[in-house]
Structures are given as C-alpha cells and as structure tokens.
Amino acid sequence: MAVKLQRPILVGGVGLSFLLWILTSLQHTAGEFGQVALLTTILAGAGLWWFQSGSSQSPGELEFVPPASRETVEAAIAQTEAQLDHLAQLAADQGSQAIEPSLELWRGQTAQLKVNLDRTALRLGVMGSKAVGKSTVMQVLAADWIPKQELSLSLVEVPDSQPQLTTAIDVILFLTSGDITDSEFQALSKLVKYQGQRTLLAWNKLDQYLEGDQPIVLQHIRDTLKDVLQPDDVVSIAASPNPVKVRQHQTDGSVQEWMEAQAPEMTALTGRLTQVLTEEQQALIWSTTYREAIAQQKVIRTGLNQLWREQAMPVMEQYQWIAAAAAFANPVPALDVLATTAISSQMVIDLGAIYKQKFSLQQAQEVAKTLASQMLKLGLVELTTQTLTALLKSNTVTFVAGSAVQAISAAYLTRVAGLSLIEYFERQEIELQPGQGFSLDINALTQTLKAVFQQNQQTSALQSFAQQALNRLSPQLQPSQPPSNSPA
Numbered sequence: 001m002a003v004k005l006q007r008p009i010l011v012g013g014v015g016l017s018f019l020l021w022i023l024t025s026l027q028h029t030a031g032e033f034g035q036v037a038l039l040t041t042i043l044a045g046a047g048l049w050w051f052q053s054g055s056s057q058s059p060g061e062l063e064f065v066p067p068a069s070r071e072t073v074e075a076a077i078a079q080t081e082a083q084l085d086h087l088a089q090l091a092a093d094q095g096s097q098a099i100e101p102s103l104e105l106w107r108g109q110t111a112q113l114k115v116n117l118d119r120t121a122l123r124l125g126v127m128g129s130k131a132v133g134k135s136t137v138m139q140v141l142a143a144d145w146i147p148k149q150e151l152s153l154s155l156v157e158v159p160d161s162q163p164q165l166t167t168a169i170d171v172i173l174f175l176t177s178g179d180i181t182d183s184e185f186q187a188l189s190k191l192v193k194y195q196g197q198r199t200l201l202a203w204n205k206l207d208q209y210l211e212g213d214q215p216i217v218l219q220h221i222r223d224t225l226k227d228v229l230q231p232d233d234v235v236s237i238a239a240s241p242n243p244v245k246v247r248q249h250q251t252d253g254s255v256q257e258w259m260e261a262q263a264p265e266m267t268a269l270t271g272r273l274t275q276v277l278t279e280e281q282q283a284l285i286w287s288t289t290y291r292e293a294i295a296q297q298k299v300i301r302t303g304l305n306q307l308w309r310e311q312a313m314p315v316m317e318q319y320q321w322i323a324a325a326a327a328f329a330n331p332v333p334a335l336d337v338l339a340t341t342a343i344s345s346q347m348v349i350d351l352g353a354i355y356k357q358k359f360s361l362q363q364a365q366e367v368a369k370t371l372a373s374q375m376l377k378l379g380l381v382e383l384t385t386q387t388l389t390a391l392l393k394s395n396t397v398t399f400v401a402g403s404a405v406q407a408i409s410a411a412y413l414t415r416v417a418g419l420s421l422i423e424y425f426e427r428q429e430i431e432l433q434p435g436q437g438f439s440l441d442i443n444a445l446t447q448t449l450k451a452v453f454q455q456n457q458q459t460s461a462l463q464s465f466a467q468q469a470l471n472r473l474s475p476q477l478q479p480s481q482p483p484s485n486s487p488a
C-alpha cells in the first residue's frame with residue numbers, strides 16, 4: 001500500500017474492486033446508514049495520511065493596495081519569475097512544447113519589469129467619454145505645459161474600448177464635460193479602487209456654465225466623488241472656451257459687435273499635475289510596475305491553467321468512473337449522492353493538489369459537501385436523473401435498469417463537480433510556496449457550478465456521455481468479466 005499514498009482508494013489498481021467488495025458485502029449485513037458511515041470511515045482513515053491542519057483565512061480583499069516600497073514591487077516581480085519557472089518546469093515535465101513561444105515572450109516581458117522599475121520618465125493617460133475634449137486638452141498640454149516640465153513625460157489617449165491599457169500608465173487624467181454621469185462614476189471607481197490607478201478628474205468646458213454657477217457645479221462633482229478622489233484631485237478647466245461676443249457702443253451712436261477668442265483656462269489642472277508628478281514620481285513608478293507584474297502573473301496563469309487542466313481532466317475522469325461503479329454496485333438513490341460525495345472529497349484533494357490548493361481531508365469534505373448540497377438545491381441531481389431515465393428508455397439495451405441510471409448520474413454529477421472545481425481553481429490565487437490558508441468562496445463555486453452544468457446540459461452531450469458510460473459499465477454488467485477501473 002505504500003506505492004501511491006496520495007490516492008489510497010486507487011492503490012495498486014485494486015482499490016475500486018476492494019471498495020465494491022465492501023459495498024456488496026455490506027449490503028447483506030448493514031443498514032443504509034452503516035454503509036455510508038463505514039465508507040466514510042474507510043476514506044477518512046486513508047485520508048489521515050494527508051491530513052494537515054490548515055489555518056482558516058478570510059478571502060483576500062479585491063481592492064488593489066498600492067505598494068508601500070520598492071521591496072514590495074521586487075517581491076511581486078520575484079513571484080512572477082517563480083510562476084514562470086514553475087510553468088517552464090511543468091511544460092518540461094509534461095513535454096508540452098506548444099507553450100514554448102509564449103514562455104519565451106513572457107520571460108522577456110518579465111525581465112522588462114526590472115528595467116521598468118528604474119525608469120524616470122512618466123506616462124500620462126487621458127480618458128473620458130465622447131467629445132468631452134480629450135484631443136483638445138492633449139493638444140493644449142502638449143503645446144503649453146509639457147515643454148516647461150523638467151520631467152520626461154509622455155501623453156497618450158486611452159480608448160474606452162481598451163481600459164486594460166491603463167496598467168502601464170502612471171497618472172490618469174479623466175475628463176468630463178459637466179456633472180458626473182453614472183457610467184463615469186462607475187468607470188472612475190473601478191480605476192481608482194479596483195485598479196489602484198492614480199487618477200485626476202478635470203471638468204472641462206467650464207465656460208459653458210455661468211460664472212456664478214461654476215463653483216457650485218465643481219463642489220457638486222467633488223461631493224459626488226468624495227469616496228473616490230480627494231477634492232484637490234478634482235479640478236475645472238476650459239481647454240477651448242467658446243469665443244465671447246463683444247459689443248461696443250461707438251461715439252456716433254452705432255453699436256459694433258464682434259467675437260473675441262478666449263484663451264484656454266488650464267491652470268488648476270497644470271498646477272495639480274505638476275505637483276502630483278514631482279511629489280509622487282517614485283510611488284507612481286512603483287505602483288505601475290507592481291500593476292504590470294500582477295497583470296503579467298495573470299497572463300502566465302493562463303499558461304499554467306492550460307497545463308494544469310491537461311493533468312486535471314484524467315484525474316476527474318477517473319473519479320467519474322469510480323463514482324459510477326460505486327453507485328452501480330450500491331443502487332440506493334439517496335445513498336448514491338452521499339457515496340459520490342465521499343469519493344469526491346478525494347477528488348477535491350487531488351484536483352486541489354494540481355492547482356496548488358492544499359486541502360485537509362476535513363476541508364475537502366466540506367467542499368464536496370457544499371458541491372453536493374448545491375447540486376441538490378439547484379435541482380441538478382433530479383434533472384440529471386430524469387433526463388438520463390428518458391434517454392436510456394429509448395436505448396435498446398434492456399438490462400440498463402435503475403441502477404445504470406444511478407451510476408451514470410453519479411458519473412455525470414461527479415464530472416460536473418470536477419469541471420466546476422477545475423474552473424473554480426483556475427480563478428483562485430496560487431501560492432507556490434507551501435503554507436497557504438484555506439478559504440472557500442461558496443458563492444463563486446455555486447455560480448461556477450451553475451454555469452458548468454448549463455454548458456454540459458445539452459441532450460446531445462448527455463447522450464454521448466451516457467453512451468460512453470454504458471460502454472464503460474457494461475463489463476461489470478456481465479458476470480463473466482471482472483470490473484475494470486483503469487482510465488481510458
């Protein structure tokens with residue numbers, strides 16, 4: 001039994017037959033409860049090998065915290081490099097050459113992060129809805145203000161359609177042309193609170209309001225944004241004020257009228273910008289590099305997820321057939337769900353291990369129980385059984401009785417549980433060093449479960465799955481052949 005400690009129920013390939021033997025022999029001796037209890041005890045006993053106490057920890061805050069020091073940024077870059085190394089190792093172990101070009105690219109980009117940390121030039125990005133004056137403001141800044149700055153500065157427009165471009169930008173200049181709209185408020189909040197972007201808001205086209213109203217409007221914008229931006233970071237400007245009509249009464253009694261061009265009014269903005277860029281230069285560069293490192297990690301993560309999925313799918317499929325065999329050998333509907341759960345705790349541990357999510361048996365049981373109860377609550381169990389009953393009725397093979405429906409349902413539900421876990425894990429933070437705490441976002445897991453079930457619910461998909469399961473189970477239906485549990 002020492003061969004494969006991580007998966008005791010599969011040890012030596014005899015685990016399943018052993019399990020089935022236990023289940024069948026129990027059928028004569030014990031009540032329903034006793035069977036489940038014993039099954040759970042067997043699995044729990046086996047589970048002691050990997051039992052480890054995990055400290056519970058509240059789920060991480062979503063809000064971005066700007067780095068306090070250069071060390072924080074360097075740690076984030078080191079973490080990015082560690083992820084890359086892990087990916088490279090995984091690709092080598094799995095012999096996946098398809099990822100090589102991406103790996104090369106990501107290595108280059110990650111090396112660039114260290115260079116970026118030592119830059120001095122700053123990047124200013126202009127954003128805002130249509131026709132608020134972005135181009136005009138950029139022209140005026142480029143002509144009158146940037147040349148006077150001692151800092152090296154670049155100015156870019158960030159299109160609404162590509163907000164991800166803000167990652168590499170140090171300061172965002174967000175423009176409006178009047179009171180803040182709801183969508184502007186949402187966009188600003190996201191930038192500042194979620195992306196941790198240093199942001200100034202400029203209300204442009206000040207000249208369109210009466211002079212007496214201007215301070216009131218500005219105050220109103222500041223009040224609206226009080227939880228997002230400090231008042232100093234909200235200013236008013238007129239990048240291209242409308243010409244003003246001038247009337248002059250002549251000595252001969254006639255009246256002369258003409259339009260007089262107005263100079264841009266930008267001092268509130270340029271004053272604040274100069275201050276922010278000089279006082280916060282270092283922090284701005286740290287922040288941006290930190291965001292870039294985190295964004296790079298997300299990209300590398302897609303590569304990791306791809307390779308991890310290649311490992312996870314066969315593991316999930318193995319459990320799917322174990323669940324089918326167990327449910328088939330022990331065809332009491334209420335029991336099946338529980339038996340499936342007992343088995344899927346081990347699946348949680350095995351899949352978790354692939355995704356660097358460490359679970360104790362107890363925690364895994366909690367996850368499996370949550371999955372099972374959500375499946376019941378969402379009506380997935382009933383729906384699956386009903387659909388499969390209807391599908392199998394039309395099947396010409398007459399021996400596929402109730403137990404086969406239960407077995408295929410168990411397999412299918414285990415598959416849905418496994419795929420949900422895989423998708424859930426793909427979105428979890430990973431810790432390549434050991435010692436991570438346990439946290440389960442039940443809500444996110446349930447949402448994933450619903451989505452995965454919906455994706456896999458089509459009759460055609462279920463039909464081909466049922467057929468596959470029948471092929472799989474049929475050796476066991478014929479007494480002359482021993483049960484098979486080796487993966488396809």
Ligand SMILES: Nc1nc2c(ncn2[C@@H]2O[C@H](COP(=O)(O)OP(=O)(O)OP(=O)(O)O)[C@@H](O)[C@H]2O)c(=O)[nH]1
Binds near residue numbers: 131135208238242
């Ligand atoms: N009254 C007034 N009009 C302005 C001001 N600034 C810009 N405008 C006018 O607003 C209009 C739109 O300005 P743009 O600079 O093209 O705005 P934009 O945000 O670049 O527009 P898109 O690129 O189309 O989204 C132009 O007619 C400008 O002349 C201002 O301070 N006051």
Ligand SMILES: [Mg+2]
Binds near residue numbers: 134135136
């Ligand atoms: Mg424009």
